[in-house]
Amino acid sequence: MNNSPLSQQSETATTPLPRKILITDCEDAQGLIANITGVCFAHQLNIIKNTEFVDHQQGRFFMRTVLEGKINDEALLADLRQVLPEQNHMKLVDAGKKRIVVLVTKEAHCLGDILMKSYYGGLDVEIAAVIGNYDILQGLTEKFDIPFHYVSHQGLDRQEHEQAMLEKIKHYSPDYIVLAKFMRILTPEFVAEFPNTIINIHHSFLPAFIGASPYRQAWERGVKIIGATAHFVNNCLDEGPIIKQDVINVDHSFSAEEMAHNGRDVEKSVLSKALQLVLEEQVVVYGNKTVVF
Amino acid sequence: MNNSPLSQQSETATTPLPRKILITDCEDAQGLIANITGVCFAHQLNIIKNTEFVDHQQGRFFMRTVLEGKINDEALLADLRQVLPEQNHMKLVDAGKKRIVVLVTKEAHCLGDILMKSYYGGLDVEIAAVIGNYDILQGLTEKFDIPFHYVSHQGLDRQEHEQAMLEKIKHYSPDYIVLAKFMRILTPEFVAEFPNTIINIHHSFLPAFIGASPYRQAWERGVKIIGATAHFVNNCLDEGPIIKQDVINVDHSFSAEEMAHNGRDVEKSVLSKALQLVLEEQVVVYGNKTVVF
Amino acid sequence: MNNSPLSQQSETATTPLPRKILITDCEDAQGLIANITGVCFAHQLNIIKNTEFVDHQQGRFFMRTVLEGKINDEALLADLRQVLPEQNHMKLVDAGKKRIVVLVTKEAHCLGDILMKSYYGGLDVEIAAVIGNYDILQGLTEKFDIPFHYVSHQGLDRQEHEQAMLEKIKHYSPDYIVLAKFMRILTPEFVAEFPNTIINIHHSFLPAFIGASPYRQAWERGVKIIGATAHFVNNCLDEGPIIKQDVINVDHSFSAEEMAHNGRDVEKSVLSKALQLVLEEQVVVYGNKTVVF
Amino acid sequence: MNNSPLSQQSETATTPLPRKILITDCEDAQGLIANITGVCFAHQLNIIKNTEFVDHQQGRFFMRTVLEGKINDEALLADLRQVLPEQNHMKLVDAGKKRIVVLVTKEAHCLGDILMKSYYGGLDVEIAAVIGNYDILQGLTEKFDIPFHYVSHQGLDRQEHEQAMLEKIKHYSPDYIVLAKFMRILTPEFVAEFPNTIINIHHSFLPAFIGASPYRQAWERGVKIIGATAHFVNNCLDEGPIIKQDVINVDHSFSAEEMAHNGRDVEKSVLSKALQLVLEEQVVVYGNKTVVF
Structure with missing residues (x-):
């Protein structure tokens, strides 16, 4: 979530922070949302938008997270891997064209x-x-x-x-x-x-x-x-x-x-x-x- | 088409004229609309609504006509039969419940x-x-x-x-x-x-x-x-x-x-x-x- | 998120866990999703479904969370209040009829x-x-x-x-x-x-x-x-x-x-x-x- | 209605008959459809498509007729005028681009x-x-x-x-x-x-x-x-x-x-x-x- 006051936003308007989209797809487990968003928080990233879906019949978890901030891709993915079940797919891509x-x-x-x-x-x-x-x-x-x-x-x-x-x-x-x-x-x-x-x-x-x-x-x-x-x-x-x-x-x-x-x-x-x-x-x-x- | 002046309509409001629906389904031919509506006109019937469809590929003509007036079913159908191609289906039913x-x-x-x-x-x-x-x-x-x-x-x-x-x-x-x-x-x-x-x-x-x-x-x-x-x-x-x-x-x-x-x-x-x-x-x-x- | 293996689910089928719906509505702030879902996780609650919306123009955060488990309403709300901005509205209601x-x-x-x-x-x-x-x-x-x-x-x-x-x-x-x-x-x-x-x-x-x-x-x-x-x-x-x-x-x-x-x-x-x-x-x-x- | 047999259609395929669209808008009266389509029939025109609407509240009649054949515009409109109520509007335009x-x-x-x-x-x-x-x-x-x-x-x-x-x-x-x-x-x-x-x-x-x-x-x-x-x-x-x-x-x-x-x-x-x-x-x-x- 974006907690920048409006005054800050206008200052950074000329150099907007980069945005990336994180797709997580793994076995369902307790605490996944808390853990994933916790890692993003620890990396000082704003979550602009977050959407989840759980297929309860097949026990599968999906989440799409729009992140804003200075993202160190490798470090972020490594930290996320720590909190996800072993079988997981992640995709982290630029939000642009x-x-x-x-x-x-x-x-x-x-x-x-x-x-x-x-x-x-x-x-x-x-x-x-x-x-x-x-x-x-x-x-x-x-x-x-x-x-x-x-x-x-x-x-x-x-x-x-x-x-x-x-x-x-x-x-x-x-x-x-x-x-x-x-x-x-x-x-x-x-x-x-x-x-x-x-x-x-x-x-x-x-x-x-x-x-x-x-x-x-x-x-x-x-x-x-x-x-x-x-x-x-x-x-x-x-x-x-x-x-x-x-x-x-x-x-x-x-x-x-x-x-x-x-x-x-x-x-x-x-x-x-x-x-x-x-x-x-x-x-x-x-x-x-x-x-x- | 209804040519009753409004004053007449209100007089007859307590005893509305009966309505019937005529479905015509036959081989296409020139002059069908003119001929069918002409027969209805000759029977002094108002056409409340008229809709046609011609399947030009198969040469087939369909028409639905809402008629109002004192309808002599047998006479009307007999006169219509005179102006339709030999292979034709007609259905004349009450408009009611x-x-x-x-x-x-x-x-x-x-x-x-x-x-x-x-x-x-x-x-x-x-x-x-x-x-x-x-x-x-x-x-x-x-x-x-x-x-x-x-x-x-x-x-x-x-x-x-x-x-x-x-x-x-x-x-x-x-x-x-x-x-x-x-x-x-x-x-x-x-x-x-x-x-x-x-x-x-x-x-x-x-x-x-x-x-x-x-x-x-x-x-x-x-x-x-x-x-x-x-x-x-x-x-x-x-x-x-x-x-x-x-x-x-x-x-x-x-x-x-x-x-x-x-x-x-x-x-x-x-x-x-x-x-x-x-x-x-x-x-x-x-x-x-x-x-x- | 539901991490119960299917075998457990069928055992509990006769006495399903109670479900409640938590609506959170507060000023936007960083880490809200992580903090709220973290509290739910700490209370050993499954998140069946979670949906957020942030009005970035007005800096306002909304979340609807379907919770499953033995819920101590007062304790949960008290713990949530600790992690939310001061101005906040919460609603915790039974999911039923x-x-x-x-x-x-x-x-x-x-x-x-x-x-x-x-x-x-x-x-x-x-x-x-x-x-x-x-x-x-x-x-x-x-x-x-x-x-x-x-x-x-x-x-x-x-x-x-x-x-x-x-x-x-x-x-x-x-x-x-x-x-x-x-x-x-x-x-x-x-x-x-x-x-x-x-x-x-x-x-x-x-x-x-x-x-x-x-x-x-x-x-x-x-x-x-x-x-x-x-x-x-x-x-x-x-x-x-x-x-x-x-x-x-x-x-x-x-x-x-x-x-x-x-x-x-x-x-x-x-x-x-x-x-x-x-x-x-x-x-x-x-x-x-x-x-x- | 088109009564050309298919064999004729293919013969005339290289020089299709011209099509025009006739819009009639006048006071409602009994026999209008029969009269208008009768005139078209007398002019040896095929009616490709015909659609009417009567506003029974205001007593107004509208009809759109797609005509095919050799059309003498002035003669057709003159003959139509004979069968329409005095206050009428007609529009006869080419069907093309x-x-x-x-x-x-x-x-x-x-x-x-x-x-x-x-x-x-x-x-x-x-x-x-x-x-x-x-x-x-x-x-x-x-x-x-x-x-x-x-x-x-x-x-x-x-x-x-x-x-x-x-x-x-x-x-x-x-x-x-x-x-x-x-x-x-x-x-x-x-x-x-x-x-x-x-x-x-x-x-x-x-x-x-x-x-x-x-x-x-x-x-x-x-x-x-x-x-x-x-x-x-x-x-x-x-x-x-x-x-x-x-x-x-x-x-x-x-x-x-x-x-x-x-x-x-x-x-x-x-x-x-x-x-x-x-x-x-x-x-x-x-x-x-x-x-x-």
Whole structure:
């Protein structure tokens, strides 16, 4: 908690204290909150925000702590390790801007929303590059002075194509990879290179309408609601940990094409919101689920 | 359209003109609206509300017309038949109160909402009777002076149990049958007795989580949205024409039991709204879908 | 945090440990979370759930802690007082069922939903009594074996009427008073008897359409959304701290009466959800606002 | 209704029949639907879609008809006039792309969404020009090869500034003018030049929080929902006919700035949806309200 009087705050306004985010994920035990926050207190850190979740069924403890102050990462983590159960995961990262690479195919709306939000500050993100297996979105990307790499899959087998993309991606060392309507299935080998790092938008409220043409499936079923799902990618198609979902109403008068047209807005909105959560380190993957703080 | 001057309206206020609802469903053809409304005009009927839908892909025309005036049903339908394509379906029903029978098992929330809305006029319905395969909801039903029939399935095979319910139901000649969390699967024979007449509430946003324990399935999948679906019952489990769907947000902190607890409100709300649409003859079944006017 | 192995849990399943909820509200200071949870740990209490909020602008700290174990209230509060800033408010209450008195006028939908949810366990509440300034809802209340007091305002001035209600209410010592469409304005004297204790449902999304006939006001303005607001009652009409709000879509075809008809569902739903939050001690009043944990 | 067999449709696919939209707005009278659709039928026009609304309280009839075929505008309107009451308004416009001019100040999100949707076909619109009273959004606009006119209000009185904008606007003869976060109040004289033609986005769910700083007002009131309203501009600030509204949930943890940040998404979404309705001639202004077909 911040106990600086306002006068002090204004003095330090020109050189704000650095902020980091600590994610703790371990077996549940008595006294964990007291112990963890006690260590932070001993390190003279302010806790700006603190959120916990305990899965009582599985006895697992999660906490996200926004810390402010002069942080000695190694010393802090070492002291925290002393008070945590043996099996524990900790992540301590800067609270600032993250870097992403975006993969696309032909559709502009999700990429467009990320480009625009990055441009006006709606997302605190650096788009390092966009990679497309078509060159259709090159013009749009370059309007925003962001490099576009056209990596066609024509004449390449799946491994060769992914290898070509991999080289481009690794060059930028992104924190996260965003599939903004990238319409190809990734191999387990590619996914394994980026565990809990690839975010996909699927154009249905999963687990309904897995796979191809979800809007056509929705139209055929006669549903009254369609939706979109942002999730981390794992080895099973459309079955990775879900980050965010949202829906819109439709009715009998919608053709499959009109569902797709109206669905674009919810797709782009869900992807952008999921991305914001991920960029602010509010999402912890846990088995095939997420804790979203 | 109503062209009565207000003075006339107030004179007739004590004896309002009867209202009927005409549903027309036929092959599309040029001039249908003009021809149908022309016949109604010729019969000196006011059109209070008129709504059409054309499925241009399949060339099918649907219209719902609320008529006011002295209606000679047979003459009107005969004249309409003259202007419609040969393959046509027409339905002409009173706009007033409909009669239902409700089937239940153990859970009170959906039955409770229907009872309460019927009590205070939130639904324009006569609940002729409630039938339960447990007697748990007998007390609640009888508080509202509605007959409850306990038709246990114990010791009966499926056909015998349905036969016992069928006798009770037929006694009341209901317009519609409502499955308010009736947790047994009906046989095709039973369903065939009541085509497009049985309304079910399923506790998921179909087609996600078909079948048993949808909240547990939702919890295991880690979804961020749960929902409910009201649909007409046909021979395939949870696959009948959808009338209404709605969803609520959940997060990682919900257990399967808490999802079920919170889901009750959306279940009862979706069922009541679907029922209101059906009671007002706003729903037309078309293949495995509905047109909801 | 719960560190009981599962085997222990099942042993204690027949005599679960008591749970209490601790609300802390004080000036912000460094180390508060560590200090408070440290005291709880020292008292050998499990923290089942812990949620904090810091208003950094005003330097104010709020925490809600669900505690499990053998709690010595006085000793715990005394020890906590040692680690809190001088100006602090603490509230330590049982986690169990609360008692309410409901005030009504003529409309049944909000009362009906509370009665029904109390009946089937959707709300963990004891409805001690219902008081009406009309006797219209006496029949409905008594169906559920709950006392109804008809306290007519006819022939009484406002103070006399409130005095008559006050005597009834005090007899039941309710934890909360629920205005379930009670259509009279309460005097400051009455409200002062029950600070942050009276919950009202207003049939608009406040601050739009304060006062009388909000649906007619909404219809006249031609809004596309209507809503409902549950709030604590203070001395300014419809201006108390907001607990919960929700909306539904309307369109040009709705008359003011149809808005009112459709609004009932959102009114009852918002009131019930607000009540659940209040009953579970998730709501802290703070100035003219609420923190909802 | 379309009675073309599919084989014919594919033949005419290269030269589709022209479509127009007919809006009829007149005193209610018996037989209007039959008469209007009868005239269209006599002109050998297909009715692709037809929607009516009757305000029975005020005796007013509205109809929107999508017509397909070779339309002789003058002859059709003349024949329709024969069958309508004397006081009637008709509007017959091409169904195709409309032209807009966008007015902005400093914020990019609403303009950005319109630019992007226009770019990828999410809105069927030609953005003829953008006019800003600051030059901040010039770079963004010109990325999309659309002219930007910087018309500063510095050193000009209100009339002079509006006159300068008016000249630019008139040069482009737009169908509609969009205020995409244009933060200046327009004079009645300016508004009178463009009746029912100027669309504004206000960052609250009107009529709550009229005027300046609605997010700060919302934060001070402690609301749990914030929203946005798109409306036609008339002479009263924020009181023109409402086209579209939507809301998002907020809680105690949002600062006024965070409400504003999160509100941007709903602002841009509401404005784009309202614009789509207007562009497709689905909105009819009626007194201070809209009929949205």
